[in-house]
Amino acid sequence: MRSEPIDWNHEAVASLLWTARAFAIAIVCLVTVGYLLARHTRWGRQFWTVSGAYFSGRDSRRTWATVAVMLFLAVLGVRLTILLSYQGNEMYTSLQYAAQAFSGGDSVALAEAKSTFWRSIAVFAVLATVHVVRSLLDYYVGQAFVIRWRVWLTDRVASDWLDGRAYYRGRFVDSGIDNPDQRIQADVTDMTTITQSLSMGLVTAVTSVVAFTKILWDLSGPMSLFGVEVPRAMVVLVYVYVLTATVVAFRIGRPLIRLNFLDERLTANFRYALVRLRDRAESVAFYHGETVEKSGLLGRFTAVIANAWRIVFRTLKFNGFNLGVSQVAVVFPLLVQAPRFFAGTITLGDITQSATAFGQVSDSLSFFRQSYDTFAGYRAALVRLDGLLHSDARSRDLPAVRTESVEGEVQLSAVRVERPDGRPLVEDLTLRLAPGDALLVSGPSGSGKTTLLRTLARMWPYAGGTVRRPTGSDALFLSQLPYLPLGDLRAAVAYPARAGDLGDDAIRDVLGKVALGHLVDRLDEHADWSSILSPGEQQRVAFARIVLIRPQVAFLDEATSAVDEGLECQLYRLVREDVPECMIFSVSHRSTVDRHHTRRLELLGNGPWQLSELALS
Secondary structure, eight states, X not given: OOOOOOOGGGHHHHHHHHHHHHHHHHHHHHHHHHHHHHHHOHHHHHHHHHHHHHHHSTTHHHHHHHHHHHHHHHHHXXXXXXXXXXXXXXXXXXXXXXXXXXXXXXXXXXXXXXXXXXXXXXXXXXXXXXXXXXXXXXXXXXXXXXXXXXXHHHHHHHHHHHGGGHHHHGGGSSSOOXXXXXXXXXIHHHHHHHHHHHHHHHHHHHHHHHHHHHHHHHHOOXXXXXXXXXXXXXXXHHHHHHHXXXXXXXXXXXXXXXXXXXXXXXXXXXXXXHHHHHHTHHHHHHXXXXXXXHXXXXXXXXXXXXXXXXXXXXXXXXXXXXXXXXHHHHHHHHHHHHHHHHTTSSOHHHHHXXXXXXXXXXXXXXXXXXXXXXXXXXXXXXXXXXXXXXXXHHHHHSOOOEEEEOSSOEEEEEEEEEOTTSOEEEEEEEEEEOTXXXXXXXXXXXXXXXXXXXXXXTOOSSEEEEEEXXXXXXXXXXXXXXXXXXXXXXXHHHTTSOGGGTOHHHHHHHHHHTTOGGGGGGTTOEEOHXXXXXXXXXXXXXXHHHHHHOOSEEEEESTTTTSOHHHHHXXXXXXXXXXXXXXXXXXOSOXXXXXXXXXXXXXXXXXXXXXXXXXXX
């Protein structure tokens, strides 16, 4: 029994019709399977949570158009493989006939065999050219899809993480999320890349199974197994062989999902510890803490290596089984078809096409088995991204003090601040600031001074009451060690405003006023300014921001703790003179700042507070 020959003169139209039909079926099946997975599997729901909007939003037409092109190219690739198998059959059969004609001295048959051979070579040249063009186009479209999706997903996950200060408030959610930076960078990349490769690989595999099963069916003959004659034996054997191997491989490879997830977490923790040591290098050096740091780093690294060995041993079992199965599959069709070839019932071309078809069916059915470790890593990335988004949502659901936006005043009504365990820090705080007022918040350590500022910034979730104050760029919060973004100096000084809105002349002028005149010629210098400037210089940058941005209210947390008294007086006077209407809300332990404020709010601890007047000098 042999497969039907192809009429190459009319094959172009026939192949286009075949590809169109297969494409239509593939896209319907892909959408249906995707819908069922999103509805009925946990990882499918996680995928839809993370990326559903990319496939259903207002720009989804472009997305689906790209998916359609990728599907068409994948199906076309299968069709080209089919045609190449027929071309190979024809080529090897012509060589067999040429050898027979040559040995029998049949010149007519030899000429016909030569003609068939060279025609098959011409067909191969056309098919190979189309295959190369299709492969390059498939690569480009696939990468374009992944890059656009990666851009969208990075923006979606990063924006969600920043929204509602989830990046900060997430620490108050139970089971806080580890290494969000790694999730946003590495897991987004893994998810987009692996989704594209797995989905298109699945389409190719299923299409190949269906198409080459038909070829294998035509080329198969009966075979006696344990006294029972099995019709179309090769088709039966390939399915039994591969499906059995797949079930066994799944059982061997299942632990890889958990191990890959653990590897991502442990590696990220080790990397974070290294970054943290780099960022805190000066403090560690002062303490001579190298021994302790080394112990901590190696402890985390030991956990990484222990898990890596577990992955190695599990992968050895998994890959060893897969390689054994794949090697047996190489000779399996030859062993089955060899008796029929020696009996003269099939040609050399038929046996080579049988091997090709068997290999395609075997590889396609083995797609799930061979992709299991990749899918394990994919599941880990999905779990981590889904976990980050859920943590972000939960952090936004945490309570916060009620804030109303008003101009020209700060009014606190019945504000309460609590510890996480519910014990009070500040109770029933009520006060009002008018333009030009300056309030100093003092009290013993642990009384809730900085936590009160976090409450007013809507960062602290264990709080209640109402706050009426300016918002947006009209309110500026300055921490004890100001944040300096990466970039040039002008961006660091202007933050959180845009440097382009302020102008270089204004920035240079204010740097001189805060005793940073030595930096005026370095505005274009890109550096990590938090590691270059001393804490005192960074605090002077914070006061420069007040003068540049001119907020209606500035909240300062130990904003002059790293400067001397003379410079402290100069900085407060600068604000009073250049931004006289700005309301000041300061937290400080230093008595020298009293003279720069009109009132004092003393927190007595565990709830009580006291408000008194001060003389501004």
